[in-house]
Amino acid sequence: MTQASIGAVQPVFLDFDEPLPLASGQTINHYTLAVETYGTLNADASNAVLICHALNASHHVAGIYDDTQEEGWWDNMVGPGKPLDTNKFFVIGINNLGSCFGSTGPASINPTTGKPWGASFPVVTVEDWVNAQARVADYYGIKRFAAVMGGSLGGMQALSWAIQWPERVAHCIVIASTPGLSAQNIAFNEVARRAIITDPDFFQGNYYEHNTVPQRGLSVARMIGHITYLSDDDMAEKFGRDRRNKAEDGRYQYGYDVEFEVESYLRYQGEKFSKYFDANTYLLITRALDYFDPARQYGAGDLSKALEKVKAKFLAVSFTTDWRFPPERSRELVEALLKNKHQVTYAEINAPHGHDAFLLDDPTYHRVVKAYFDRIAEQGGLV
């Protein structure tokens, strides 16, 4: 079967009025989640797949928006005939609570005060997101997902689903992820946050009232992030020491303006990001990354204990050149699953593109995911 695009899609905005208790002890009383769905939910709601997003992505997983022509961030993965085939599965994308693409977050108006939440928006965790997502499942009448799937931070949510709601996840697909950030991972997040928080335009998180955004800090934060998403080799291949503004005689400019292609690329990425992403959301999401540690929270430091009650079958995928969440970290998860005799398929993909590989359409990677979903469909009679 040939692959096709889903075509034009639209989000829906679901309002929830039942208070959501958070890990921090705080509660959010009312919130909106932006949601997109693709494909058709079958009669017994057994063909639903939840896609969880990473730092800067959203509910817009696949298809295209008519007005902006913006394509979903995982459009190569989700669609008719694609690895996650929307002819068979009903796929849901949800913008996480605290994000800035239509779901309630720090930039939203707090109904109690009539002003943006800003710094008063509570810190939310991966576990909180999963609980909010479970209410979206309830809304659609989905008792149990055929699969919950995500890459990077999205993979943490998938894993946490399997731990928090063992009866509600048949398959858990964890890609380019980790059961907990390393010291180096936290360190990069912390530097990014310092860049934002120390920007004078941050105003302790209440920059909305000052009609400004901490664009400088957010731009630096994004530049740091970008370096960690690409492999050293990939950067060497893409940019090397290529020059951007090269004089005819090859001389350097001897200054601090853009001299090398890689500088130009990073500045562009930083500036673009700082114009559409909310700085408070950046803090919130990086903190959710830092805090995710099921071994601590569910197993007193032992990941295999945290996974004892899991019922889902697992697919874990890692990429050889991913130095942000390297294969070792996926193998830790696989080991802890095996220790519990859980069923797990593990693929380590030889790919040059670092952490970003999970978003690209490496043929081996896509074949692995496609084969996995095809088996789910066959076993579930979803044809």
Place this chain on the structure above:
Amino acid sequence: MTQASIGAVQPVFLDFDEPLPLASGQTINHYTLAVETYGTLNADASNAVLICHALNASHHVAGIYDDTQEEGWWDNMVGPGKPLDTNKFFVIGINNLGSCFGSTGPASINPTTGKPWGASFPVVTVEDWVNAQARVADYYGIKRFAAVMGGSLGGMQALSWAIQWPERVAHCIVIASTPGLSAQNIAFNEVARRAIITDPDFFQGNYYEHNTVPQRGLSVARMIGHITYLSDDDMAEKFGRDRRNKAEDGRYQYGYDVEFEVESYLRYQGEKFSKYFDANTYLLITRALDYFDPARQYGAGDLSKALEKVKAKFLAVSFTTDWRFPPERSRELVEALLKNKHQVTYAEINAPHGHDAFLLDDPTYHRVVKAYFDRIAEQGGLV
């Protein structure tokens, strides 16, 4: 022979009035270099070793300052009975032009204007530093160094010495270095520079006149640097996910203050650095790192061509967990030397401490350097 400390040392400040032409085409007419020496220069000036420093170090290589009790940055390497034995060798440390520890730099007063140089201080290169260092050699009557040695950016200077002044270097010791930054290396430098330059207190480099310093940006820059100096494993070993301000019940604080030890460490390092280091010097030195590329400048892209006229014998040392300048980069240098049939000794040290390993006293590493210097001493009759 037992090792001993050099004891109390003092810098001297040498003034140079002969204009120094720079790679940029600009010229510095008058400049001061802060210099320290250890040991005694022999009658035919054949026992001199030049130590070149890296980003944040200085001429204060060894010994201790009486007033501040500050120990030299390579005191474990240089001293009586140490790998570089000051009983046999006369050792020189020079604070590079453009730095901020006594040599002329952006924070110095420009005699022409009576104001700090600031942004008008010229961009200098590794090659410019080497030419300035050559004048210090002239001052001491040293025609040819027994060795020029450095780690990291200091190793680049040692390499450049062998290329620029082939007759003046008997041995070249290049530690934890590279013949040119990778795209990823440049990327990290660029993010650090953006953090400084976009700090509103930077004032286009003329912050001295505004009685301020871009402390926020410089602190973020240093934090980024620090992550790249340590290995992932070393950070995991030192900090892991250890908590700093842990509640009795183990709960997180659910906020953006210091939560993990690694955050505390990085903030401390950033703040400390931003109080003593000059932001313009940080820009200048990172740019010198970016620009260093002898293959481009001397060999039209072929490193072995750039090394054709080199006469020095080489010792190259790399460290297995150094992901800033990994062993591959040292091997590139070794290959290019061998292609020219130059004599080179290469040691790849199995050490857990990442790039910073070159400053630590790993026994194997120090034995390699000691054996190398002992041979130089024997062959030169420096007993």
